Amino acid sequence: MDGHSSAPGRSRGSQSPSHSASASVGSSVHKRKLASDDHAPAFPFSYSDTRDGALTSNDDLESISARGADSDSDDESEEVVDEEEEDNDSMRVFTAARLENNASSRNSKLKSESFSKKIDNSGTLEVGKEERGGNASAALATASGAGAMTGIVVKEDTVKGIFTENLQTSGAYSAREELLKREEEAGRLKFVCFVNDGVDEHMIWLVGLKNIFARQLPNMPKEYIVRLVMDRCHKSVMVIRNNQVVGGITYRPYISQKFGEIAFCAITADEQVKGYGTRLMNHLKQHARDVDHLTHFLTYADNNAVGYFIKQGFTKEIDLDKDRWQGYIKDYDGGILMECKIDPKLPYIDLSTMIRRQRQAIDEKIRELSNCHIVYPGIDFQKKETGVPKRIIKVEDMPGLREAGWTSDQWGHSRFKILNAPVDSATYRQSLNNFMRSLIKLMHEHPDAWPFREPVDPRDVPDYYDIIKDPIDLKTMSKRLESEQYYVTFEMFVADVKRMFTNARSYNSPETIYYKCATRFKLESKLLVRFSRSESMGIRVTSIDTRLMVDLTNPFKERKEWAVRTGLVKTSHNVK
């Protein structure tokens, strides 16, 4: 039973049999003292308690360290474009490195062990039997089902000649978790939780963990790390791979308060960003919930690690009642207090199976409602130059189209309808072609159109076609238009114009004239199409966005005047 008495003023040192320097209050003094006093014992307190063969001196610890538990070894040096115009911006955004893997930049300063910590008399921790006997979490994971990363089973499709394919197997998170789970099942990886219990093997791992913390949290006084890792009120959940510790979390469970304080968390440098940190946290949560009966975790997250903690479900908003934690936990400089609620039901160490089942259930439901999982064979579409088909393929011959609910009256269906256009499809198409022709002509005349008038010559730009897989230019568009087979909808035309700008802006860097031309040309083409569409559709625009009008620069100036003249735009309204 936790006999904690509310004594926020009592120093943490009072829990140690012979605490000394560490009980000082001023943080800087404390830090300096720890950092500079070579004669100070590495342990701020001595282990007079010898239960379970606990260490009795600093030498014992050093000797264990010398046995090679150091896994973080010292040799490690450490529209026409429509409304969705900006959809291509992402193409200019290059993916940044996921992590700045520089341990020395991880800046976590111990501000002060404020020693206002309340004492949790439950401090003597029972290490669950399952931890002593191995790894409860791993056992649970094994019991909870196969971890094979199989794809979703697709029902046999009865339609002849139709292929079905797995839509998706698993996301990156699940894939990583599954992989590590399989490692656990194969015995190459385990997650254990120990306190300083004097058992040699456990001590070796704890010392190894201490070394990792010392390496990965360089601003944390080493003596302080040793003290907490070896403190019997603190537990450490460790990642053990091939009998070597590769990381861990040291935390203190406050049993009566039902929360735990994560003191240190680190993975050895060359094993970071491989999913160990996530799996470790999941094991910790499961253990803390099932063994310690905790409901929350609190931690002062190092600024550089806030992202990691957020991904593990920690938030900067602290919901936990202050009475439950204030005065218990230590303050750290450069750290942000974060909280995580432990879910009472989630299978933390088998989340991937849960996610896979949920994904499967959703996928099955989607398959009941749609045929989007059915993949049809492609059509033999032999193209002439400019992509115009050599042989006209009847729409109804396209595999899967009828199955998708297409009917012949939908031919040439478009979001854009020319109003008052003839209903018979031949005349309608003629009007559409005329409309697109007038657009191409106007675009051709635009002063910024010069880079787009002809296809890029590979002799001038040898790598262009290696990078741009779907080239397009105004001349090619004109040919497509003249074939009268290609642009069967206005959307197809718009798609080519969009691609022309996207190609230019992905091949060329922003400071180039080509990129700038593309940006200006894109904007004005967009305005042009909006105007032309309005005109062609017979819509009488009675007001036009001021911004559009202001943006209309030269070659379209006449159109603006024309728009005003014809009453397309209300002069009293927007035109300046």
Ligand SMILES: CC(=O)SCCNC(=O)CCNC(=O)[C@H](O)C(C)(C)COP(=O)(O)OP(=O)(O)OC[C@H]1O[C@@H](n2cnc3c(N)ncnc32)[C@H](O)[C@@H]1OP(=O)(O)O
């Ligand atoms: C209370 C404290 O101890 S605070 C100090 C925390 N410890 C440190 O900063 C020491 C140095 N860092 C480390 O030891 C490790 O990088 C840890 C413990 C922070 C994370 O362990 P890893 O094994 O690298 O984490 P893991 O591979 O599971 O990554 C989980 C996710 O968090 C992200 N992540 C990992 N570290 C960080 C970080 N420092 N900042 C932002 N995101 C991070 C990963 O990119 C990954 O994202 P994804 O799921 O979208 O791909």
